[in-house]
Amino acid sequence: IIMRKLGVDNKHRRSMLANLTISLIMNERIETTEARAKETRRCLDKMITYAKNGSLVSRRKAAAFLMNNKEATKKLFDELAPRYKDRNGGYTRILKLDERRGDDALMVIIELV
Numbered sequence: 001i002i003m004r005k006l007g008v009d010n011k012h013r014r015s016m017l018a019n020l021t022i023s024l025i026m027n028e029r030i031e032t033t034e035a036r037a038k039e040t041r042r043c044l045d046k047m048i049t050y051a052k053n054g055s056l057v058s059r060r061k062a063a064a065f066l067m068n069n070k071e072a073t074k075k076l077f078d079e080l081a082p083r084y085k086d087r088n089g090g091y092t093r094i095l096k097l098d099e100r101r102g103d104d105a106l107m108v109i110i111e112l113v
Helices: 010-027 034-053 056-065 070-083
Strands: 029-033 092-099 106-112
Touching: 010 029, 010 034, 010 070, 010 106, 029 034, 034 056, 034 070, 034 092, 034 106, 056 070
Parallel strands: none
Antiparallel strands: 029 106, 092 106
C-alpha cells in the first residue's frame, strides 16, 4: 500500500494517524491538513469495516490500531458500525477551508457522514 509520508518517520506517522482516527471517532469532526485528512480517511474506513464485521479478531485488530483506546473502540463497534451497516464505504466527508497562515497548508474539515 502506497502511503503519504507526511514529513515524519514511520513510528510518528502511525501514531499520528491513530490519534487522528481516535479523535475523528470520538468527535465525529476534526480540522486538519488535506494530506492528513486523506490518510485518516483510509484508516477510518478500515476501522469501520472491521467494526461492521464485528468478530473478536476484528475487534482486536481495531483495538490494536487505536492503541487500545477503550472508549474509541467501544464507540466504533457499538455506535458507528450499526449506523453504517447498509453503507458500502464513503463514511467521511472532506470540506476544504482556507490555507493555514504559517505555511499555506490547505486546511480541511473531515467529518463522518
